[in-house]
Amino acid sequence: MKEIVSSTAETGIGLLVLLGALLSALSAFGLLRLPDVYLRAHAATKSMTLGVFCVLSGAFFFFWYFDNYISARLLLGILFVFITAPVAGHLNGRAAYRTDVPLWEQSVQDELEPLLKGKKMNHEAKDMME
């Protein structure tokens, strides 16, 4: 009985880690193949976060099962990645848009452009007034 539980836990942990690695590979594939900075940021932040979540939770269960050790550092690592990955992706996309990185030619809609242009016009008008 104990052997069955042990082998099931081993296989489960291994499959969890493998799933995380496959998600990371999927994210890297998206980073290679997608046509645009913004689409690439989508691939990099979303699936990458899920992949590292799977790997780190696999490590958490590993140390919990084999060493009887509940690792707060791994939980903190998961939490930290979950907090920082969207922030980094957002800052990156914002920097890309503000430095005029072009969108993909087949992009349908750009809702930010009229807003930013209007803001710039207002600034110029204010400068003219002064």
Added chain:
Amino acid sequence: MLSSLLFISLLILSLAILACLYRVLRGPSMADRITALDTIGINVIAIVAVLSMMLKTQAYLDIILLIGILAFLSTVAFARYIERGAVFKNEGDR
């Protein structure tokens, strides 16, 4: 069973890092390179976790937090640099 699965995962993660490295070297814009570098940092976190499982030690778990913080800070600094031309700037002229 577990060790072979861990080894395969390590191999896949290294291939993912190679793919990101291609984007770092090739990327048409600066933001592409920063995205790829951030992804490499997160991949390295996963590799350290898998490695600490393979070696059955908890000594490497601190490195996960350290690499996470460093990757996030470098991404923020790079993004601010390409957006404003400086990492730290006087906030008065926003």
